[in-house]
Amino acid sequence: MTEPFLLKAESLSIHRQGRTLVDKASLSLQAGKVVSLIGPNGAGKTTLIRALMKLLKIDEGHLHIKEGLRIGYMPQKLNLDASLPITVLAFLSLNQKRDEHFFESAEKTDVRCIFERPMQSLSGGELQRVLLCRAILKKPQLLILDEPAQGLDVNGQAELYRLIAQLRDELNCGVLMVSHDLHFVMAATDEVICLNQHICCHGHPEKVSLHPEYLKLFGQQQAANVALYTHHHDHQHGVHGELIEPCNHNH
Numbered sequence: 001m002t003e004p005f006l007l008k009a010e011s012l013s014i015h016r017q018g019r020t021l022v023d024k025a026s027l028s029l030q031a032g033k034v035v036s037l038i039g040p041n042g043a044g045k046t047t048l049i050r051a052l053m054k055l056l057k058i059d060e061g062h063l064h065i066k067e068g069l070r071i072g073y074m075p076q077k078l079n080l081d082a083s084l085p086i087t088v089l090a091f092l093s094l095n096q097k098r099d100e101h102f103f104e105s106a107e108k109t110d111v112r113c114i115f116e117r118p119m120q121s122l123s124g125g126e127l128q129r130v131l132l133c134r135a136i137l138k139k140p141q142l143l144i145l146d147e148p149a150q151g152l153d154v155n156g157q158a159e160l161y162r163l164i165a166q167l168r169d170e171l172n173c174g175v176l177m178v179s180h181d182l183h184f185v186m187a188a189t190d191e192v193i194c195l196n197q198h199i200c201c202h203g204h205p206e207k208v209s210l211h212p213e214y215l216k217l218f219g220q221q222q223a224a225n226v227a228l229y230t231h232h233h234d235h236q237h238g239v240h241g242e243l244i245e246p247c248n249h250n251h
Ligand SMILES: Nc1ncnc2c1ncn2[C@@H]1O[C@H](COP(=O)(O)OP(=O)(O)OP(=O)(O)O)[C@@H](O)[C@H]1O
Pocket: 016, 017, 021, 039, 040, 041, 042, 043, 044, 045, 046, 047, 048
């Protein structure tokens, strides 16, 4: 019998140095579904996803992982040694054959054109695309992305979330991503899990965005986002973004 889930966590708790970092968290991930993990700084998001990948010891609870599950992971940070320059191509080739799939993955994530560039010279958006490319090289059934759009401007974020949705469709993989970009999370996610050590609320983005626990944690930020996206535009911009003085219509 095939399991309906790729990964299922039941009441996972992680304690370190007398502190509870994750408290009885339960979740389930399926092929073709995007789940976003949101929560304030220090809420335990990275700790939880590292535990789901068995990179950290779980103190209580159960973790069921589909046999042979291939996970592609995009970490939050990449520590590169500045004294050891490495090109994008060499970085992606570490432990990886340069076969047809390798070049297809590079095409999909649009990194082929930067193969010869040193990793240290990449812009934030280019680096995120390279890390995403590396995450899909092993043909993952589950993609785990830790703040994939960090440091990108609004257009860069929109582009990256579009790419993630496209990869989900093409690979039919499950996606679990940690995000702080509530605006995009709400638009690009099948399920939102709001974590603050314990899971405060979860479900469809529209439902979660109205949940009292969510509003307590993110109400102000959401209000600011709404203000940002619906600000009163009482001026005009020229083609280069310059401000054009309002005209006086004295007819
Ligand atoms: N090995 C450890 N021992 C003790 N405390 C730890 C350990 N690892 C993480 N922590 C603490 O656990 C808390 C949760 O950290 P974590 O990185 O999971 O949060 P996060 O939700 O991913 O935060 P951010 O949004 O800032 O990335 C933090 O207070 C962190 O200092």
